[in-house]
Amino acid sequence: MVKTLGWLAGAGLLVGLIMAFGVAPREVTQGNVQRIMYVHVPLILASYVAFGVLAIASVVYLARRHPAADRVAHASGEVGVLFVGLGIATGSIWGKPTWGTWWTWDARLTSVAILFVMYLGYLLLRGTIDDPERAARYCAVLGIVAALDIPLVHFSVYWWRTLHQPPSLMKPGGFTGSTSILWPLLINLLAFVLLYAYFVARRVRLLRSEAEVTA
């Protein structure tokens, strides 16, 4: 199962790469630098999925106290931090040639930076508490509270005046651009969600093995 997920994610990423460079057109205003979108947007959206799964697993943990739910939350948080960190980095690289700056404290960038720091704190909190049950309980609460920032990140471009453009995919009325842009974006989104699932499955297996070895 885990291996199949890995192969599917690998194949998806390869097809996504071909679509991003071979099928998607050169954007009229920004030129080829706009192709960064096909990695930046899927990374950020997959991190929303990761933090959403973390929040649900945290609720399940608090309700049932099942260690499996805590392991899913832990693994999802780790992969989510990796994805959102890369999303911020690729966004910054895209921002320099298009906005003329690597970083600006506008609402979207600030809220996503807060999201990154909160989940980084979530992972650090796990490492600082020795009692696994207490660590799981505290982290579950933080995981649920931190998830409240996700809608803030997403809607920040509507609620405040920002340099960042409005969402490409998840917006009222749906995607309005060309299908030659939409399909590469959707294929890459699917590939990154599969990669997220693959990493989480492996990390959960690893956490279970670690618990068995240390028991």
Add this chain to the structure above:
Amino acid sequence: MPDNWGFVAAAYGLTAAVLLMYWRRLARRERDLDTLRRRRP
């Protein structure tokens, strides 16, 4: 606007490198745990 291929390469290259490093880290920890398990009586 110029194409800025260097920025495109940097974004894709950084993503590929970091994801590959994470994948290798998971594989290494799995190997270490297997070794530890085999050594235990």
